[in-house]
Amino acid sequence: MRVVANAESKSARTLDAIGLAENALTVCNGGYFHAGGDFGPAGLEIAKGVRSDKFTDGKWIGGLMVKQGKASLVWSEEFRDSPDITEFVQCSPWLVSDGRVWPVSSPKEPEQRNHRTFILTDNEGRWAIGICKRVGLLELAHILVTPGIISEMKVKRALNLDGGPSTGLWCRNEAGAVQFEKPGWAVRNAIVVVPRDSK
Structure with a gap:
């Protein structure tokens, strides 16, 4: 997994453009940002090693972290910053x-x-990224843990990303067929899933 950042809204690349440029399998919108201000991230963003803003503690805060090539979801009290x-x-x-x-x-x-x-x-190496329309946060959490809805794995950790007009998901299958749920506006950063052998 990679994080790709857009520096400003006027020149922001769309999720599909990011997906094609990164030779990605999937791209979704990432974290909160100052949409009506400087377009900077609201909280720590590290994109290909480049840092912006700082980590903000809080009871409900979490993050997607890639450290030494390994991805994990970490909660606020577990987070320890390191180079x-x-x-x-x-x-x-x-x-x-x-x-x-x-x-x-x-x-x-x-x-x-x-x-x-x-x-x-599932904390065993399987991951999923998705979108859900017109749903409450608690309702979404219940959907994710309901047996049979996600049959491929048992969800151990799940984190809400930026929603509303930021909600977007671009993906393509092995045959190259593309699906794209376009966000309603430009987003600051994106989470990108690339093949392991991708440069």
Whole structure:
């Protein structure tokens, strides 16, 4: 997994352009950013070793981290910065931790239903990236852990990425057929999945 950053909104590459340039299998939007301001990331971003902003602690904060070539989802209290982290996208909230829905408590108000982007892993080397339309965060977390919905693996950790108009996913299969859910605006960064042998 790689993180690709766009420096400014005017020249921002689209997810499909990033996918083609990186010889990717999948590209999705990444973390929160200052859409109406300087277009900078809201939280730590490390894209191909280049750092922007800083890590912000918080109860619901997590991130996708690539350290010494190994990807993981880390929660705020687990994060230890080091120079060998080559890729990082901070976001929130957690959706699933240790195979259980997080947050545990139900919201007092009806949940805001929106387009969502998420990344998940079974902590055994299998990963998935996806989008879900018009769903609340707690509802999405329950969907991800419901037996039979994701039959390929048991979800151990899942992190919500930037949603709403940022929600986007580009992917292509082995035959080269492309699917593209285009974001509603330019995004600051993207999570890119490339073949292991890709340069």
